[in-house]
Amino acid sequence: MNPRYLPLTATVAIFLIAYAVCIAQYPNMLSTRVIGNLLTDNAFLGIAAVGMTFVILSGGIDLSIGAVIAFTGVFLAVLLQSTAIHPLVAFALALIITTAFGAIMGAIIHHLEMPPFIVTLAGMFLARGMAFVLSIDSIPIKHPFYTTLKSFYYVLPGGGRLTLIGGLMLVVFLVGILIAHRTRFGADVYALGGGTATARLMGVPIGRTTILIYALSGFLAGLSGIVFSLYTSAGYSLATVGVELDAIAAVVIGGTLLTGGSGFVAGTLIGILIQGLIQTYITFDGSLSSWWTKILIGLLLFAFILLQKALILLSDRKRRHA
Amino acid sequence: MTGTLKAYAVRLFPQVAALAIILFMVSLAFPGFFKLSFQNDRLYGSLIDILNRGAPVALLAIGMTVVIATKGIDLSVGAVMAICGAVAAASITAGHSLAFTLAVTISTGILCGLWNGVLVAVLDIQPIIATLVLMVAGRGIAQLITEGAILTFNHPGLIFIGSGSLFGLPMPVIIWLGFGLIVALLVRRTALGMLIEAVGVNRRASRLSGVSTGVLLIAAYMLSGLCAALAGIIAAADIRGADANNAGLWLELDAILAVVVGGTSLLGGRFSIAASLLGAMIIQSINTGILLSGFPPEFNLIIKAAIIVLILVIQSPRAQSAFIWLSRARATEPTKGQEAK
Numbered sequence: 001m002n003p004r005y006l007p008l009t010a011t012v013a014i015f016l017i018a019y020a021v022c023i024a025q026y027p028n029m030l031s032t033r034v035i036g037n038l039l040t041d042n043a044f045l046g047i048a049a050v051g052m053t054f055v056i057l058s059g060g061i062d063l064s065i066g067a068v069i070a071f072t073g074v075f076l077a078v079l080l081q082s083t084a085i086h087p088l089v090a091f092a093l094a095l096i097i098t099t100a101f102g103a104i105m106g107a108i109i110h111h112l113e114m115p116p117f118i119v120t121l122a123g124m125f126l127a128r129g130m131a132f133v134l135s136i137d138s139i140p141i142k143h144p145f146y147t148t149l150k151s152f153y154y155v156l157p158g159g160g161r162l163t164l165i166g167g168l169m170l171v172v173f174l175v176g177i178l179i180a181h182r183t184r185f186g187a188d189v190y191a192l193g194g195g196t197a198t199a200r201l202m203g204v205p206i207g208r209t210t211i212l213i214y215a216l217s218g219f220l221a222g223l224s225g226i227v228f229s230l231y232t233s234a235g236y237s238l239a240t241v242g243v244e245l246d247a248i249a250a251v252v253i254g255g256t257l258l259t260g261g262s263g264f265v266a267g268t269l270i271g272i273l274i275q276g277l278i279q280t281y282i283t284f285d286g287s288l289s290s291w292w293t294k295i296l297i298g299l300l301l302f303a304f305i306l307l308q309k310a311l312i313l314l315s316d317r318k319r320r321h322a
Numbered sequence: 323m324t325g326t327l328k329a330y331a332v333r334l335f336p337q338v339a340a341l342a343i344i345l346f347m348v349s350l351a352f353p354g355f356f357k358l359s360f361q362n363d364r365l366y367g368s369l370i371d372i373l374n375r376g377a378p379v380a381l382l383a384i385g386m387t388v389v390i391a392t393k394g395i396d397l398s399v400g401a402v403m404a405i406c407g408a409v410a411a412a413s414i415t416a417g418h419s420l421a422f423t424l425a426v427t428i429s430t431g432i433l434c435g436l437w438n439g440v441l442v443a444v445l446d447i448q449p450i451i452a453t454l455v456l457m458v459a460g461r462g463i464a465q466l467i468t469e470g471a472i473l474t475f476n477h478p479g480l481i482f483i484g485s486g487s488l489f490g491l492p493m494p495v496i497i498w499l500g501f502g503l504i505v506a507l508l509v510r511r512t513a514l515g516m517l518i519e520a521v522g523v524n525r526r527a528s529r530l531s532g533v534s535t536g537v538l539l540i541a542a543y544m545l546s547g548l549c550a551a552l553a554g555i556i557a558a559a560d561i562r563g564a565d566a567n568n569a570g571l572w573l574e575l576d577a578i579l580a581v582v583v584g585g586t587s588l589l590g591g592r593f594s595i596a597a598s599l600l601g602a603m604i605i606q607s608i609n610t611g612i613l614l615s616g617f618p619p620e621f622n623l624i625i626k627a628a629i630i631v632l633i634l635v636i637q638s639p640r641a642q643s644a645f646i647w648l649s650r651a652r653a654t655e656p657t658k659g660q661e662a663k
Contacts, residue, residue, distance in 0.1 A: 117395070117450065118588055121575060121578070126624060128623050129625075132623060133620050136620060245454070292462065294458055294462030295463060298458040301459075305441075305452075305455070309447065
């Protein structure tokens with residue numbers, strides 16, 4: 001088997017084994033209701049994680065997404081509360097702002113040649129700060145359009161509900177997979193992750209690709225913010241603190257190499273589902289505390305980093321022998 | 323000797339100037355800002371308050387400076403603070419002596435640093451990712467120790483560390499000033515500092531020239547863990563309890579910011595602990611200043627972001643080459659470009 005697929009295979013295997021263990025203990029977990037909830041509850045995280053996958057594939061990192069999600073939520077809540085504009089227009093405005101925000105961060109990273117870590121850290125402070133300035137209260141969203149959107153769902157056999165936001169996450173993953181593997185931009189992202197110097201020699205437009213990557217991440221963080229506001233029906237500036245860490249963890253558990261250049265968008269979906277599964281298990285169990293989620297995710301993260309290290313060592317040795 | 327002093331003055335000038343400007347601006351908005359009074363055997367006043375409140379970030383910045391100088395980063399310090407606070411509270415409420423509690427807590431911090439250091443130096447994992455593991459899992463571990471509750475304690479000795487005073491200064495101030503001095507002397511009066519910079523500039527070259535890079539890297543992360551332990555003790559002693567959720571939350575970012583404001587490059591190499599401590603005080607002055615001047619605290623983060631962007635622009639290789647181009651009359655230094663990955 002191509003060693004490229006090994007991390008992804010390991011992720012899928014871990015998910016299936018973990019799910020089997022869960023079912024063995026709680027047979028009720030084998031229902032479309034649980035699966036539907038798994039998709040709905042993690043929709044915002046999944047959408048943001050697709051953007052993070054592209055950023056990490058290119059060898060960068062985006063710490064701003066949690067703050068951008070919160071900003072989008074507050075922005076929508078304030079806009080819908082104090083003006084009469086239609087939510088769809090507000091959605092469009094929010095997406096334009098967050099996409100431009102991402103593009104500016106990408107431009108700073110490229111033109112000022114600064115590490116993405118510190119640039120997106122500044123972006124995180126800025127987005128969180130803007131959310132605070134808009135409002136420090138949790139503002140409910142009571143627009144009838146939200147109720148309409150929430151009433152859309154597809155009933156799965158077995159009574160589970162595939163909600164609009166759960167479905168949207170799956171669509172975003174599908175589009176993400178297509179962009180990553182079937183477009184020139186996707187190929188450029190992988191090339192950039194393989195090394196800036198080689199990518200430049202290959203004729204990849206470095207600046208344009210970098211800006212597009214962070215713009216995409218900003219756009220998806222904005223979309224994730226819209227989904228989050230649908231999920232909670234409120235905007236709160238202190239919401240989704242630390243979501244960037246969950247997203248990074250999902251990307252790594254999904255088998256994407258943190259040095260960039262290798263990985264799959266589909267793996268991130270499994271990474272999200274593993275995290276959701278741990279949470280669901282803890283809810284089913286009832287006696288375990290929720291902090292076990294963090295510890296287990298930390299351990300999984302560590303295991304996958306080790307696996308990646310071993311793979312790199314193996315392929316290096318193979319190259320030396322060849 | 324005067325040459326060294328002059329070099330220090332030139333190095334620290336931007337930070338001192340920035341701090342002076344910020345303090346001056348705050349004093350315009352809040353007239354009684356510089357007033358100090360001596361009551362109950364200690365000094366009181368806004369300036370002392372800044373020194374006192376800035377203690378955790380200042381302590382973290384000491385360790386972070388050394389780690390960043392090795393071209394690394396330590397994201398786990400906030401979580402390590404939470405773990406150490408929890409350990410201290412759990413040990414003291416279990417009836418152990420103060421000396422034992424401090425020893426256990428500090429060992430815990432050093433152990434956390436050892437874990438990070440081994441991941442970075444032995445397993446050769448990128449520092450951001452290696453320390454991310456502990457950042458994610460750390461708060462869970464802290465919750466495990468406190469069993470989800472906020473562990474409160476009433477031990478006068480431990481509380482003294484957070485709110486007592488010595489020589490007229492609050493205890494946290496004494497701790498960070500003293501610890502900063504010790505570390506600065508240790509790295510600058512020996513070859514240690516130079517070796518750390520060598521590792522940060524080029525790890526491979528320094529290993530080939532006989533520097534034991536592995537030991538140095540692990541030691542740097544252990545120092546960072548030790549600093550986080552001290553900061554964790556202060557934070558816990560200050561509120562007389564260990565809050566696993568909120569102790570040290572996002573302080574790793576403030577500590578990194580303090581180091582960056584202090585002019586140490588994230589790309590590793592030359593560092594200055596004094597400048598990082600000034601950076602920590604600049605951040606605390608902004609925080610305190612915003613509160614005192616009656617600005618809504620909501621603006622705090624935006625101002626911080628603006629300052630980071632400003633410093634980024636000044637530090638960026640492009641801007642530096644522009645500066646050098648502008649000041650060509652002087653003897654120009656070669657631009658330190660971003661190293662190829």
